[in-house]
Amino acid sequence: MTPRKKPGGAVVRAEKLDFAYPGGPGMRFELSVAAGDIVALMGPSGSGKSTLLNLIAGFERPDAGRVIIGNDDVTALPPHRRPVSMVFQENNLFAHLTIAQNVGLGRSPSLRLTADDRTAVGGALARTGLSGKEGRLPNALSGGERQRLHIARALAQEPRILILDEPTNHLDIEHQIGLLDLVRAQDLTVIAALHDLNHAAMFCDRVAVMQAGSLVALGRPAEILTSRRLAEVFKVRADIETDAAGGCFIRYARPVAPSGRATAIPEAAARAEAPGHPVNAMHFTADRQD
Ligand SMILES: Nc1ncnc2c1ncn2[C@@H]1O[C@H](COP(=O)(O)OP(=O)(O)OP(=O)(O)O)[C@@H](O)[C@H]1O
Numbered sequence: 001m002t003p004r005k006k007p008g009g010a011v012v013r014a015e016k017l018d019f020a021y022p023g024g025p026g027m028r029f030e031l032s033v034a035a036g037d038i039v040a041l042m043g044p045s046g047s048g049k050s051t052l053l054n055l056i057a058g059f060e061r062p063d064a065g066r067v068i069i070g071n072d073d074v075t076a077l078p079p080h081r082r083p084v085s086m087v088f089q090e091n092n093l094f095a096h097l098t099i100a101q102n103v104g105l106g107r108s109p110s111l112r113l114t115a116d117d118r119t120a121v122g123g124a125l126a127r128t129g130l131s132g133k134e135g136r137l138p139n140a141l142s143g144g145e146r147q148r149l150h151i152a153r154a155l156a157q158e159p160r161i162l163i164l165d166e167p168t169n170h171l172d173i174e175h176q177i178g179l180l181d182l183v184r185a186q187d188l189t190v191i192a193a194l195h196d197l198n199h200a201a202m203f204c205d206r207v208a209v210m211q212a213g214s215l216v217a218l219g220r221p222a223e224i225l226t227s228r229r230l231a232e233v234f235k236v237r238a239d240i241e242t243d244a245a246g247g248c249f250i251r252y253a254r255p256v257a258p259s260g261r262a263t264a265i266p267e268a269a270a271r272a273e274a275p276g277h278p279v280n281a282m283h284f285t286a287d288r289q290d
Pocket residue numbers: 021022024043044045046047048049050051052089
């Protein structure tokens with residue numbers, strides 16, 4: 001894993017943020033992120049991850065509470081006046097603009113770029129491994145490259161905080177890991193909504209767990225990703241292996257059938273398991289962590 005220069009970025013604090021969509025239930029967020037940390041925001045679908053990211057970036061306004069970045073209260077500032085860049089859950093590249101122009105939009109919506117802007121665009125393309133592809137259109141990139149293009153546009157804004165909403169969606173495993181490693185190499189504070197618990201454990205300094213519109217846990221991956229919490233919040237059975245370096249690895253078990261027995265594994269599939277590799281459902285061990 002790429003080592004990180006520290007400290008980078010800025011402190012981020014969401015202080016007693018109250019928020020509700022029209023007609024929706026109230027949510028209450030409280031989150032503190034140290035300068036230069038990478039935090040994985042995790043939780044079931046609909047638990048409020050994108051909402052909290054949008055509140056920090058300024059795309060939503062809280063009904064009460066404050067967003068602090070560094071020493072500044074930015075709660076009343078619009079997104080472009082916050083030192084934050086956000087990569088959204090949906091693809092928002094412009095298909096008729098080149099790679100360089102798509103990145104340039106991060107500097108100027110009218111694409112009237114100064115020499116400084118061009119330097120920032122070139123730097124962002126280099127940091128994301130896209131140098132040499134400036135003149136192509138987005139559909140002439142692979143999915144992994146397109147995702148790096150989103151990150152390049154965010155980096156071109158020279159933010160102190162990088163916010164990523166499910167940045168590894170639709171990527172193959174090589175590109176998922178490559179993208180998270182790239183993010184880790186940046187000297188920034190990063191808050192990323194992620195679904196893959198093992199990726200959070202591999203690449204993140206802290207894990208923040210959301211459930212039903214509030215934050216229910218925050219800490220180091222090995223402290224937070226316990227069998228009990230995975231069962232309570234994510235509704236999965238899993239065994240957690242920890243190592244001496246504080247790392248952890250999540251081994252999922254197959255769902256349990258209503259009878260309480262592990263789901264039957266077809267004989268052929270069981271035979272296909274390599275010798276010495278247990279079939280998880282049959283060898284699931286009870287919580288050791290909590
Ligand atoms: N614009 C909106 N208007 C009304 N309700 C919304 C809006 N956006 C989200 N919600 C609701 O707010 C809750 C939290 O949504 P949010 O998008 O923050 O969840 P999430 O944790 O990001 O989920 P996912 O993992 O599916 O992306 C959900 O119940 C959702 O239906």
